[in-house]
Amino acid sequence: MGGRGASSGLTKKSSKSNRDMMSEFRNAGTIVVDKEVKNLNSVLVDKTLKGVRDTLNEFGLPLSVVTGIGLSLSNDAEASANGMGQLGFSSKYYSSSNNEFTPSDYTADYTAYGTGTHEAGHLISNYLMRKSNSSLTKFQQAKLRTSGKWDRNILKQAKKINGGKLSAISKYGSNTKGKAAGEVVAEAVSEYMKKGKSASSTSKAVVQALKSYV
Structure with missing residues (x-):
């Protein structure tokens, strides 16, 4: 769960800002798979990681929520986050262009920074699910996450908070049923961080x- 679709690119030269951004996560205990990320475009990687960092800060959560950084197993989206707190970049980040992602109204924030805030939404939701269900085995937690039940519960609570209704946040974050509920949660976090x-x-x-679970 947790990939976000769009298009486009990063440089293969590493920059000081990217090394510093990565070092923030390393210092927090995040495992960075250097051989996987060393050739990614550092400019957009940096922006994406800042989106993740800022979102975690907004929720008062440590950077260690991100347990690992490497390549994504899927290339259908720019980035992905899994239930173990691992953040992956797709091959789209091998591009030599430093230009932002292609403008689109499909997601709440199409930028590289927005990719980070969206994936942080998944990471935060998954982290809080594990924290709130610590009595379950890891297998049971995994089943709860992949079923979408946890995210649907978050949306039910949000609906009550919002006077009994929820609106589509974006084209990507519009289906509150099944596993798709997780994308609504992530898109909500991304829009909140943007606006x-x-x-x-x-x-x-x-x-x-x-935040009620933090």
């Missing part, structure tokens, strides 16, 4: 519901 107080009432309600 703050100007975010939709749905996004603010989802964020409030998540």
Whole structure:
């Protein structure tokens, strides 16, 4: 769960800012698979990691929520996050262009930074699920996550907070049923990080519901 679709690119030269950004996660205990990320475009990787960092900070959570950084197993999306707290970049990050991702209204924030805030939404939701269900075995937690039940529960709480209704956040974050509920949660977090107080009432309600578990 947790890939976000879009297009495009990063440089193969590593920059000081990217090394510093990576070092923030390393210092927090995140395992970085250097052989997998060393040739990725550092400019967009940096922006994406800043999106993750800022979102975790907003929720008052440590960077160690991200347990690992490497390549994604899927190339259908720019990045992905799994239930174990691992963040993966797709092969789209091998591009030599430093240009932002192609503008699109499909997601709440199409930028590289927005990719980070979206994936952070998945990472946060998964982390809080494990924290709130610590009595379950890891296998049971995995089943709970992949079923989408946890994210649907977050949306049910958000619906109550928002006066009994939820609106589509984006084309990508519009289906609250089944496993797709996780994308609504992640898109809500992403829109909230982009717009703050100007975010939709749905996004603010989802964020409030998540924060109740922090």
